[in-house]
Amino acid sequence: MTTLERTPLxxxxxxxxxxxxxxxxxxxxxxxxxxxxxxxxxxxxxxxSGSGKSTLIALLAGLDRPDRGxxxxxxxxxxxxxxxxxxxxxxxxxxxxxxxxxxxPHLSAEENIRLPLELLYRPCEGxxxxxxxxxxxxxxxxxxxxxxxxxxxxQRVAIARALAVKxxxxxxxxxxxxxxxxxxxxxxxxxxxxxxxxxxxMLVVTHNQELAERCTHRLKLAQGxxx
Numbered sequence: 001m002t003t004l005e006r007t008p009l010x011x012x013x014x015x016x017x018x019x020x021x022x023x024x025x026x027x028x029x030x031x032x033x034x035x036x037x038x039x040x041x042x043x044x045x046x047x048x049s050g051s052g053k054s055t056l057i058a059l060l061a062g063l064d065r066p067d068r069g070x071x072x073x074x075x076x077x078x079x080x081x082x083x084x085x086x087x088x089x090x091x092x093x094x095x096x097x098x099x100x101x102x103x104x105p106h107l108s109a110e111e112n113i114r115l116p117l118e119l120l121y122r123p124c125e126g127x128x129x130x131x132x133x134x135x136x137x138x139x140x141x142x143x144x145x146x147x148x149x150x151x152x153x154x155q156r157v158a159i160a161r162a163l164a165v166k167x168x169x170x171x172x173x174x175x176x177x178x179x180x181x182x183x184x185x186x187x188x189x190x191x192x193x194x195x196x197x198x199x200x201x202m203l204v205v206t207h208n209q210e211l212a213e214r215c216t217h218r219l220k221l222a223q224g225x226x227x
Contacts, residue, residue: 008036008037008038008039009037009038009039009073009074009168009169009201010036010037010060010071010072010073010169010201010203011035011036011037011070011071011072011073012033012034012035012036012069012070012071013034013069013070013071014032014033014034014068014069014070015030015032015033015034015056015059015066015068015069015070015071016028016030016031016032016033016066016067016068016069016224017029017030017052017055017059017064017066017067018067028224029051029052029055029224030052030055030056030059030066030069030224031223031224032069032224032225033056033069033221033224033225033226034226035219035226037169037201037203037217038201039201040199040200040201041201041216041217042192042195042201042202042203042204042214042215042216042217043202043203043204043215043216043217043218044203044204044205044206044211044212044213044214044215044217044218044219045203045204045205045206045218045219045220045221045226046205046206046207046209046212046218046219046220046221047205047220047221047222048222049207051221052221052224053173053205053206053221054173054205056205056221057096057171057173057203057205059071060073060078060094060169060171060203061090061094061096061171062078062081062086062087062089062090062094063090065079066079073089073093073094073168073169074093074168076089091116091119091120091165092120092165093165093167093168093169094167094168094169094170094171095161095162095163095164095165095167095169095170095171096162096170096171096172096173097155097158097159097162097170097171097172097173097175097191098158098173098175099173099174099175099177099178100178101146101151101154101155101157101158101178102158103146103154103157103158103161104146105145105146105147106145107145107146108142108143108144108145109133109138109141109142109143109144109145109146109149109153109157110129110133110142110143112146112157112158112161113129113132113133113157113160113161113164114129116161116164116165117164117165120165122165124164128164129142132160132163132164133160135160135163135194136156136157136159136160136190136194137156137190138153138156138157138160141153150183151178151179151180151183152179152183152186152187155175155176155178155179155187156187156190159175159187159190159191159194163194163198163200166198167200168201169200169201169202169203170195170200170201170202170203171202171203172191172202172203172204172205172206173205174205174206174207174208175187175188175191175204175206175211176188176206176208176211177206177207177208184208184211185210188210188211188214192214202215
């Protein structure tokens with residue numbers, strides 16, 4: 001196992017995942033991946049397109065199931081949970097930033113950020129939302145819909161939304177991949193600054209070597225294994 005701490009926040013053991021293809025063939029994406037991740041550290045997972053990086057994110061988020069293997073987070077075995085349990089755990093403990101933002105188009109920036117707290121029936125006082133908007137530099141854009149925001153601003157809303165529940169783990173899937181170089185660097189600066197301030201644990205999958213090198217640890221996914 002690639003070990004990033006002795007008693008990790010996240011531990012992945014012998015993870016396997018394959019997909020059925022037409023004509024009864026199979027595409028093996030993960031074939032025994034292992035790693036562990038310490039609280040307060042950042043990990044970049046790089047690899048070629050199709051190597052399984054997004055699949056790994058989906059498995060860690062509980063959005064997909066491995067064929068074999070085990071994922072534990074803060075002592076909880078995600079692979080042993082039923083769908084309802086996974087949904088509750090993900091909502092309460094995992095933040096996700098996607099390349100495509102995935103904001104609800106009919107909700108304002110503020111309403112998109114509030115949503116995960118409301119789904120958990122957690123208090124979402126104005127001061128909490130104010131602080132999140134300020135942290136991503138969007139106080140003046142709080143009432144704007146996603147269509148009225150730039151790509152960089154949409155990703156800032158997505159970051160604030162992911163941080164709203166104060167997750168154990170922040171997952172970022174190509175968080176700058178849909179942005180131009182300058183905006184991507186600004187969003188990366190914001191993301192790493194907030195992670196450091198909150199002493200959060202983050203896993204990033206990316207093609208961007210500049211982004212990967214900012215993480216405290218780096219692994220490459222190739223032939224179903226992490227090295």
